[in-house]
Each structure stands twice: as structure tokens, then as C-alpha cells.
Amino acid sequence: MKITVIGGGSWATAITKILCEGNVQIKWWMRSVEDAEHIKKHHHNRNYLSSVEIHPSKVKPYTNLKEALRGTDWVVLAVPAAFVSDALKSISKSNLEEKKIISAVKGMIPESNQLITDWLADNYQVSHQNMGIIAGPCHAEEVALEKQSYLTIASANMDLANDFANLMRCRYVSTSPLVDIYGVEYAAVMKNIVALSCGITHGLGGGDNFQAVMVSNAMQEIKRVVDVIAPMERDLSASAYLGDLLVTAYSQFSRNRTFGNMIGRGYSVQAAQLEMNMIAEGYYAVKCIYEMMQRFEVPMPITNFAYQILYKNASLKKEFEVLKKKLI
Structure with a gap:
């Protein structure tokens, strides 16, 4: 071949x-x-x-x-x-x-x-x-x-x-x-946003308890996105969805989590990108998904959290407090 x-x-x-x-x-x-x-x-x-x-x-x-x-x-x-x-x-x-x-x-x-x-x-x-x-x-x-x-x-x-x-x-x-090519492709984009956001909150002092809540809420956010964009019967607990999210959110090898952690510790976007010398897809994905989903009335607290910090220069601590109140 x-x-x-x-x-x-x-x-x-x-x-x-x-x-x-x-x-x-x-x-x-x-x-x-x-x-x-x-x-x-x-x-x-x-x-x-x-x-x-x-x-x-x-x-x-x-x-x-x-x-x-x-x-x-x-x-x-x-x-x-x-x-x-x-x-x-x-x-x-x-x-x-x-x-x-x-x-x-x-x-x-x-x-x-x-x-x-x-x-x-x-x-x-x-x-x-x-x-x-x-x-x-x-x-x-x-x-x-x-x-x-x-x-x-x-x-x-x-x-x-x-x-x-x-x-x-x-x-x-x-x-x-x-x-399910669309569901898997959008879930792969979303999991990078989630991992990046997990990194930011970890850099801000969020612990394992908070990350567990973030990841469980993230599955709900991913479901809302894929159900609106590509509705069909799918099992989001499968490894292509949940498994990919978990490894990206938790692994030491996750460049998106690493990038987010640097942002949470006070690095600028440019400084984090230069130090990593690798591309964190989640940085670009945040803006794409945020803009695309503006025409839908879909609650997206995690994506919005990352967007406000990365693209609107919002206060890290303020957005962290906003996110805390929106998770369940």
C-alpha cells in the first residue's frame, strides 16, 4: 500500500x-x-x-x-x-x-x-x-x-x-x-478547548476536585455542540469522545493542558507559544467554536471562559469566579 x-x-x-x-x-x-x-x-x-x-x-x-x-x-x-x-x-x-x-x-x-x-x-x-x-x-x-x-x-x-x-x-x-465523522471531528476540537481550560484553572490553583467537575461539565457542553451541529444517535461515552477528552485533559503529554497551565500562571499567549515550540490546537479552536456557536442559544461556559481570557484579555481570577458559578 x-x-x-x-x-x-x-x-x-x-x-x-x-x-x-x-x-x-x-x-x-x-x-x-x-x-x-x-x-x-x-x-x-x-x-x-x-x-x-x-x-x-x-x-x-x-x-x-x-x-x-x-x-x-x-x-x-x-x-x-x-x-x-x-x-x-x-x-x-x-x-x-x-x-x-x-x-x-x-x-x-x-x-x-x-x-x-x-x-x-x-x-x-x-x-x-x-x-x-x-x-x-x-x-x-x-x-x-x-x-x-x-x-x-x-x-x-x-x-x-x-x-x-x-x-x-x-x-x-x-x-x-x-x-460519525462530524461528531468525532467536533468532539476532537472541543476536547482541546476543555484541556486548555483545565490547564488555566490548574495554573490558577484549581485542584483535582474542580477538574473532575470541569470534565464532567465539558461532556455536557460537547453534547450540546454536536447535537446542534450534527444531530444523530451517538454514544459519547465511547473512547473516540470521552476517552479522547480524558487523555487530553489529564495527560502530562497534553500540549493544550500545558499551554493553558502557562496562561493560568501568568504567561502571555505569545510567551507560552514561544516556550512550548509546539502548536496547541485549542488556542485557535476556542475562537472558531465561540464564533460559530454565536448563532445558537447553547450554554458554553467552558468555551466562553477560555475565549474571554485568550481573546478579550479578561481578568483570569474574575473569569475563574464566573466559571465556578456556572458549573454543576
């Missing part, structure tokens, strides 16, 4: 590692010529998950995206949502024709407040029947350590979901297909 992986970060590296457990040939596109040359020579990503060995017989790095897409069956998109448009600017819709696209992006396009799948449909005319998404709970750092992990592949096309689930399944990764 021939697969193109787009992105040079930790999640792209983890996905490449998982796929290499099977019988595949991977064209791995990344922006940096220096990083691509380093992988060719030393067989590891020097910037992310550097302990992961990249098999030279299965993986070939590329910096020309059109060449990386030529002759492949699947495309895995694994770049931060804010940079998707820039990453794909060199290609046209013809480069993605008849390919199956899997989004590993857990964010929204900031300029248009769109899910990645909707943006691809609008800008590259990719059919929703040819798209799917990867959902957790799964941190790249634990994939690198080969700790048992679980992934859900969601798609409106169950044959596609099953096929890619089979490609991702290996001795340390269990996979399952799911038809």
Missing part, C-alpha cells in the same frame, strides 16, 4: 511509525529540507520523537508535495489546522483526485471556522465519501514508547473506515471504525 504522510511534527512521526508496522511504502512530506535530509541520513526525526527509528526501506522523505502525492493510494494530513492552507498551497484539486484522504488534524481552519474535511471538500472538491479522520485517545509520545493505544477511524464511508483501521492496527495499536 502506498501512502503519503503530510507533516513533520510529532503526530505525523507517530503515524508513520504505526503504519510502518504493516506492508506499506510511505512518502513523507515535510517543509524543511534540512529535516528531510537528516531523516534520510540518520533515520529519525531530530525535532520530534527522536527515539523513533524511521525505516529507510519503507519511508522516503519528500519536500516537493506534488511528487509526494504522485502514485499514492492514501493521503494522511497531519499538520496543525492553522497551517493546512499554507501546506497545501502548491497543489491543485487534480493532485488529490481519486485519493483517500485521512485527516489527523484535531482543529479547525481559523480563517473560515471550518472542519478540515469541510474545507477540503470546498477547496479541493474532495468527496466526503473519500475522507476519514483519526481520533484518539492516543498521544504521540506513548506511541513512540509502544504503549498500548486505541484509535478510531471515522468516516461517512464505512468501507474506507474499515480499510484504514486495518492499516493502522498493529501489536500496540487497536483500531475501530465509526460512521
